Amino acid sequence: MRGRSPEVLLFTGFAGIATTLFLAWNWAPSVSINAFESPAAQRIFYWHVPSAWAALIAFTVLFVGSTMWFFKRNSLGWKLHVAGSEAGLACGLMVVCSGCIWGSAEWGTPWDWSDVRLNSFGLLTLLAMFLVLGRKSQPDGVETRDTFSTFGMYGFVLVPLTYISTRIWQIRHPGPVGGPGAEGTIDGSMRFVVLFGALAFTLLIAGHMMMSMRITDMEQRLEQAQKKLDEG
Amino acid sequence: MDGMIYLSLAYIAMIAAIAIWTWTVVTRSRSIEARLAAVESTIGLSADEGDDVASQSVDE
Numbered sequence: 001m002r003g004r005s006p007e008v009l010l011f012t013g014f015a016g017i018a019t020t021l022f023l024a025w026n027w028a029p030s031v032s033i034n035a036f037e038s039p040a041a042q043r044i045f046y047w048h049v050p051s052a053w054a055a056l057i058a059f060t061v062l063f064v065g066s067t068m069w070f071f072k073r074n075s076l077g078w079k080l081h082v083a084g085s086e087a088g089l090a091c092g093l094m095v096v097c098s099g100c101i102w103g104s105a106e107w108g109t110p111w112d113w114s115d116v117r118l119n120s121f122g123l124l125t126l127l128a129m130f131l132v133l134g135r136k137s138q139p140d141g142v143e144t145r146d147t148f149s150t151f152g153m154y155g156f157v158l159v160p161l162t163y164i165s166t167r168i169w170q171i172r173h174p175g176p177v178g179g180p181g182a183e184g185t186i187d188g189s190m191r192f193v194v195l196f197g198a199l200a201f202t203l204l205i206a207g208h209m210m211m212s213m214r215i216t217d218m219e220q221r222l223e224q225a226q227k228k229l230d231e232g
Numbered sequence: 233m234d235g236m237i238y239l240s241l242a243y244i245a246m247i248a249a250i251a252i253w254t255w256t257v258v259t260r261s262r263s264i265e266a267r268l269a270a271v272e273s274t275i276g277l278s279a280d281e282g283d284d285v286a287s288q289s290v291d292e
Contacts, residue, residue, distance in 0.1 A: 010254055017250065021243050025236075040235025047246060075283040090253055094246065101242050105235070140285055204250070211257050218264045220283045225271040 006214060009207030016200025020046055020193060028193045041105035048098040050197035052121070054205040055091035058084050059124060059159050061209060062131075066152030069145055078145055081152055083212035085131035087205050092125030107172065116165040117173040120158050127155040140223075 024046035031042045062084030068077025099118070100110035112118055131148050138144045166175050186194070 007258065010258065014250065014254055018247060021247060025240065025243065038235055040239050043239055044242060047243070078283070078285075094250075098242070098246065105238070142285060145285065204254075208254070208257060211261055215257070215261050215264060217283075218261070218268050220285075222264065222268050222271065225268070225275055228275050229271075 006207045006210035009203050010211065011207075013200050013202075013204025013207055016196070016203060017050075020050065020197035020200050023193045023196065028190055029187055038105035041102050044098050044102045046193050046197050048095060048102065049194055050201040051091050051094040051098065053198045054201035055088055055095055055121075055124070056159060056163075057202060058087035058091055058205055058209070059128075059156060060084075062088055062128070062152045063156035063159075066149040066156075070149040070153060073142075077149075079213040079216045080209075081131075081145075081149060082135070082216045083209035085128050085135070085148075085152065086212050087209050089125065089128035089132050090208070091201075091205060092121070092128050096122060096125055103172075112172040115172040116169045117162060117171075120162040120165055124155065124158045124162065127151060127158070 024043050028043065028046065031039050061080050065077045065080025065082075065084050068074040069081055070077075099121075103112070104110045111122075131151060135144070135148055166173050
């Protein structure tokens with residue numbers, strides 16, 4: 001944890017994301033103007049899908065960390081919980097914002113309250129927001145950690161629900177174009193940009209989570225030092 | 233063409249948001265690291281004495 005690998009991951013991931021956007025803007029092919037209301041807005045997909053992938057990684061880390069803390073009182077588990085909730089919130093907001101931009105351009109409305117995918121993902125993001133803001137407003141202690149870990153564990157049920165939602169209830173959000181249950185396919189160069197973006201977002205989010213774990217560790221050590229100083 | 237201008241603005245706003253977030257995290261980490269190094273060298277605390285809450289809950 002003391003090395004510089006989180007910074008390397010962060011800056012590599014960031015450079016990868018910038019490259020993804022350049023490729024998406026400049027290199028990826030355009031979609032048919034007959035198939036979309038707003039063909040240019042479709043390019044937001046190269047941001048939206050990789051950030052959703054990174055969000056699901058972050059929520060999985062949140063679940064693992066919450067479970068490790070709740071059942072084993074494991075210090076690493078709590079650090080994973082903190083890192084997963086912060087990364088989940090950031091990625092969740094990126095997904096929701098980019099989705100709203102696309103929705104406004106393509107559907108004429110940024111949000112559809114009847115769509116299961118939109119609402120389950122929105123709830124996941126709100127859960128991450130509750131965990132991040134709640135933790136900052138509460139004194140650190142076993143009860144606080146137990147409460148937030150419980151939300152981290154049970155909230156994870158929304159992840160598989162989000163994944164299967166467009167496979168079962170296709171209301172407004174487009175169906176899958178890859179993986180099991182996919183209804184369509186995408187062009188090879190489009191797929192390349194999406195996969196490149198997913199790799200870049202994975203590196204960035206891994207760097208952020210490692211950095212967050214390091215910060216949590218240092219904050220705990222500072223608190224210990226403060227107590228020792230207070231005791232004289 | 234309007235669509236591409238809006239798309240570019242959205243891309244710039246989103247990458248700027250990620251850049252700010254990343255920069256904030258890195259500077260926060262460096263600032264805590266510097267404070268911690270100063271405090272720990274003064275009172276001689278070791279790195280494995282970190283999580284007080286976890287050690288308390290194990291003691292219980």
